[in-house]
Amino acid sequence: MRTAGASARIDAVVIGASAGGIEALSVLLPVLLPGFRAAVLVVVHLPRERPSLLADIFTQKCAVPVIEAVDKEPVMPGTIAFAPPDYHLLVDEGPQLSLSADALVNFSRPSVDVLFESAADVYGTHLMGIILTGGNSDGAAGLEAIRRVGGMAVVQQPETAQTSLMPASALQRVPDAQALPLDGIATLLRTLNPGDRP
Template sequence: MSWPGRRIDAIAIGASFGGVEALKHVLPALPAGLPVAVFVVLHLPRERESLLGEIFAPLCALRVREVMDKDAVVPGSIYFAPPSYHLLIDRGPQLALSMDDPVEFSRPSVTVLFESVAAVYAEHALGLILTGAGGDGAEGLAAIQREGGLAVVQQPASARMPNMPASALQRISADYVLTLDEIMTLFQSLPTQAQP
């Protein structure tokens, strides 16, 4: 699995059931010095405090940062959507949090994040749908692909819960359909120097 040579400035990842385990595979594969911002929506119970930062900071070469509304996006960082808030990317680019109604029964919504990433990063975005129930993210991944970005989907047969990847593949023809190990290899091949 080799990198196609396209410049990527943002990676947007969506996951639900089984997502913590899947993310433990793919996020540590992102190499140190990668000049890319990574945005993650993981569906979590709303009544629980998110411990994702504490879980992933020791595992990842990139810095895990807290999402603060209106903060500038810092390349080389991983941002997790906080529980009960949509995470969006605005022009700048900068982070934005919203308490708008749930989308696909979810807040945070994968599709809301992906559509905002598509609008800001266009062909320099990569969207990734991992394991999960429901169909959240399919429309958002279509938006990323429509703007010229790369669409990557976990192979449904390899997912703990195949619904989200399968829904995405019903909506689009993905650029890559990969197992977690293949996604790791793809991420490890990302260039650590900024490309024109």
């Protein structure tokens, strides 16, 4: 397994969260400034039967565009895209977004694993995966897939998470992931400067 893609340009950041995720994302996503060039794709476990207000909530908080993902639309650099309720969010070649109503994965749709594994196939070493607070193990296998292709793996320190099971499960599967508190992850994102490296 290669060292986390420290020297690789990061073209996409995928983020997974569950219980406590909106609060955690409210620390991370507002640090992204205009000119941030990576696409940011986010899965948050939400009730499947209700519309999501995440795009509306984070449009008010963020300096970069925020959307709800739409099937077959291109992945937009410098834009945050949230998975809609009750659909898996995937990345296809192009890269473009894809929505799927396939079976639940880890009791979840959208599933963090589904997003992370599909993004790893497309972006390889140019991908960063971030696992935040949550109450199940969704995302652990996906983060392992990102590391397997040489991407960068980041996990919220479990002891700082509102619900520690999701980040703890990810660290168990990917022990060489960078484990950071939210402010440390925010600093990492702020200094990423994706697209500015050769």
